[in-house]
Amino acid sequence: MALKQITVTCPHEGDDKGKQFVITRMSAVEADKWGRHCFQAGAASGAAIPGMDPGAGLAGLAAAGIGIFAAMEPSRMDELIDQLLQCVQMIPDPGNPAILLNWQMAQTQIEEIPTIGWLQVEAFKLHVDFFKGVGQLFSLLTLMLGMENNGPTPAPAT
Template sequence: MALKQITVTCPHEGVDKGKQFVITRMSAVEADKWGRHCLQAAAASGAAIPGMEPGAGLAGVAAAGIGIFAAMSPERMDELIDRLMQCVEMVPDPANRAMTLNWQLAQGQIEEIPTVGWLQTEAFKLHVDFFKGVGQLFSLITLMLGTESNAPAPASET
């Protein structure tokens, strides 16, 4: 089965508006490793990060959100964001979507700072957004189980 890919188009006004990028999700093993490294780097900073549980992997990163990077040393933050951005390619010619530029080459084609932040957010969301849906599902199940436990016990036959 192929890794999930999304194509995003830069929405910001300016030179980069309309530029297309393909973001490919990391393998589950790579994403988990990346998530654990993010959590470790954030925890090592000593900052209190809401929702962060040590060893939670990618689920912990999702709970903390993209702001997790603010708690890290600049060097470690750059390393982890660079790893994330290896999943991004640019489509220089939308008429020829088979031709893409890897992240190293695509960087030279991005002309505006907001585009970089937007791409980081899009890549982050691709890797962690499914946890938000799972979290809602678990909340619903917990609610349902809680409701069921408050229900009266079935009447026994006498």
């Protein structure tokens, strides 16, 4: 099965408006490893990060959100964001979407600083958004299991 891909179009006013990018999800193994590394870097900062569970991998990263990067030491943050952006390619000619520029080439075509932040958020969302719906299911399941364990004891059979 192919990895999930999305095509996004830069919505910001300026020189990058309308430029198209393809973002490809990392493999599950790569994404989990990347998520654990993000947590380790966030935890090493000593900052209190809501939802932070260093062993939670990508699911835990989804709970913490993209704000986890603000807690990291700058060089580690840059390294992890660079790893994330490796999944971004650019469509230089919308009339020929089969030709893609890899991230190293695509970044030379980006002219506006907000475009970089927007791509970071779009790539992050692709990798973690599916956990948001699952998280609600786990919360409900946890609640139900807790109620089952704390409910009244059934009356003994007579």
